[in-house]
Amino acid sequence: MKNLHIEMKDIYKSYDDLEVITDFNMNFSSDKVHCFFGPSGCGKTTLVNILTRVISPDNGQIKGIDKKKVSYVFQEDRLLPWATLEENILFVLESFYNKTEAQKVVDKYLSLVDLLKFKNHYPNELSGGMKQRASIARALAYGGEILVMDEPFKGLHLELKNNLMDYIVNNWNYKDSFLFFITHDIDEALYLADKIYIFNGPPLKIQKQITINIHSSDRKRHSREMRKYKTMILEDT
Numbered sequence: 422m423k424n425l426h427i428e429m430k431d432i433y434k435s436y437d438d439l440e441v442i443t444d445f446n447m448n449f450s451s452d453k454v455h456c457f458f459g460p461s462g463c464g465k466t467t468l469v470n471i472l473t474r475v476i477s478p479d480n481g482q483i484k485g486i487d488k489k490k491v492s493y494v495f496q497e498d499r500l501l502p503w504a505t506l507e508e509n510i511l512f513v514l515e516s517f518y519n520k521t522e523a524q525k526v527v528d529k530y531l532s533l534v535d536l537l538k539f540k541n542h543y544p545n546e547l548s549g550g551m552k553q554r555a556s557i558a559r560a561l562a563y564g565g566e567i568l569v570m571d572e573p574f575k576g577l578h579l580e581l582k583n584n585l586m587d588y589i590v591n592n593w594n595y596k597d598s599f600l601f602f603i604t605h606d607i608d609e610a611l612y613l614a615d616k617i618y619i620f621n622g623p624p625l626k627i628q629k630q631i632t633i634n635i636h637s638s639d640r641k642r643h644s645r646e647m648r649k650y651k652t653m654i655l656e657d658t
Contacts, residue, residue: 429446433445451598455599459618463623463625493568496572498544506531509544510530513559536554550577553574557585570601611650619657
């Protein structure tokens with residue numbers, strides 16, 4: 422039973438004179454897929470960077486993330502330029518698997534993103550979309566208890582994007598883990614998320630919170646209801 426929680430309390434973060442997050446309070450449960458939606462520059466990425474300990478808040482507390490592994494799909498691919506795709510993923514696995522097991526994991530996730538035949542290529546030999554797929558494969562292979570994806574599907578064709586979203590949510594269903602993602606794509610949010618938070622800012626504020634009470638596998642069959650959710654999002658964007 423998924424009943425884990427993360428609590429952010431009285432979070433504050435600024436950069437010089439720009440207050441990005443002030444007096445921010447929020448709770449997240451592991452039984453929902455959480456989507457952060459809002460305009461560029463409002464503070465969404467700063468929020469998830471604090472949530473995953475990439476950066477520290479100036480003030481405030483976060484409870485529920487201690488000792489948890491974090492998998493992160495960044496906006497940029499952040500691949501090691503001197504390493505092949507295979508080596509990029511092996512690099513994050515070496516502390517958890519022996520060589521044979523790690524190789525199986527690498528092949529599994531490169532196959533998932535349709536890049537297995539490119540595993541000996543270097544990042545500068547790949548297109549932007551291929552590098553993005555590689556970064557998704559690396560995050561999934563690492564298998565963190567918190568998965569954060571910051572605009573992970575940009576540049577991917579629809580079939581692959583839908584296949585990856587299906588895999589990600591199905592995998593999450595069987596784990597006591599948290600799933601967060603940032604997107605500007607309403608259809609991605611409606612396809613994947615259980616809770617959609619519409620933000621504005623800075624400083625970051627929740628403009629609206631939408632809970633989708635239809636299981637992700639049933640949403641195509643309830644297209645009329647899903648169109649209502651889409652209208653709710655469009656009203657505030």
